[in-house]
Amino acid sequence: MQRRDFLKTAGIGAAAVGLAQPARAETPTIKWRLASSFPKSLDTIYGGAETMAKRVAELTDGRFEIRVFAGGELVPALGVLDAVQQGTVECGHTASYYYFGKNKALALETTLPFGLNTRQLTAWTWFGGGMDLLRAMFADYNIINFPGGSTGAQMGGWYRKEIKSVKDIEGLKIRIPGFGAEIFSRMGAVPQSLPGGEIYPALERGAIDAAEWTVPYDDEKLGFYKVAKYYYYPGWWEPGTQLVFYVNKDQWAALPPAYQAAFQTAAAEAHLLMLAAYDAKNPPALQRLQQNGAVIKRFPDDVLLKAYEIAQAVFAEESAKNPTFKGLYDSMFAFQQTSDVWWGVAESSMTNFLAAMRRKK
Secondary structure, three states: OHHHHHHHHHHHHHHHHHHHOHHHHOOOOEEEEEEEOOOOOOHHHHHHHHHHHHHHHHHOOOOEEEEEEOOOOOOOOOOHHHHHHHOOOOEEEEOHHHHOOOOHHHHHHOOOOOOOOHHHHHHHHHHOOHHHHHHHHHHOOOEEEEEEEEEEOOOOEEEOOOOOOHHHHOOOEEEOOHHHHHHHHHOOOEEEOOOHHHHHHHHHOOOOOEEOOOOHHHHHHHOHHHOOOEEEEOOOOOOOEEEEEEEEHHHHHHOOHHHHHHHHHHHHHHHHHHHHHHHHHHHHHHHHHHHOOOEEEEOOHHHHHHHHHHHHHHHHHHHHHOHHHHHHHHHHHHHHHHHHHHHHHHHHHHHHHHHHHHHHO
16 A cells, blocks of 8 residues: 555656646747957957856856857947847947947946046946946947946057157047047047057058057057057056946847846856956066067156046036936046045055065065
């Protein structure tokens, strides 16, 4: 009797398991395409999207697949926002200041001249009210945004001739996007917007006199030192450059919650790992560039002071006519004022002391 009862119970249990099986099968297999603004040769910045896609697949047992396409493979390198907004692709990886022409407020998602450094920008985005303001802005483009990596503070670019004073900026044809371009223009330069893959040939043939890109590791890969030997710092227009993942809002809403969580987790991991990778790769890259003939120079004080003065005027003018920009800028500036006090007390003072001690050895 006990044996018959056991078999009967076991049969019921097996049936229950059988009934439960379809629940796993109901989890859909989803395939997305991601359009990047970056070439594959820039393994760290382009690799941020690959890191995210790989982790999404791992977190969903391969049922949520995101295929990454380099700039120009699916859409133009600077066409990612439009492609995601229109649903041509489900998601993208880019820098929002590339779309400065649509709304200058978009640039603040990436960086602002003389603005927040990398850690400050991340803190403002997640804990200083920045994300709510950014999400409200991107809603107008049918996009939901996620921080997607950072290069840290950038260099000031490559120049075919030496910059000895602010007068040398006049007439300078320079590749630079966003507010940096506007400030350079008011200093007398002739800014141009070019995707990464077009910068080297433009420098080589003299179509431009100077170009900023990112940081030593990527600049070395693109070989700028071969055609423009002067490498300036600091990159005052990009004190903490943040990349971004764009997702079409309709596609996002259609994702199962578990897949949304996987995407958010993977994006956060990619954001952290990109910055760590650059912090590890930039120091030896800078040394190699010097060994290969790059002349590392600081911008003259009059250039920095003039740029700062113009930047404040530009921000005031834009705030007066662009409510979205004003809301973001006011929030960011208030956060920076408080944060800078902390940086001056602890972070900067410690860094400066250690640098002075090491110079004595």
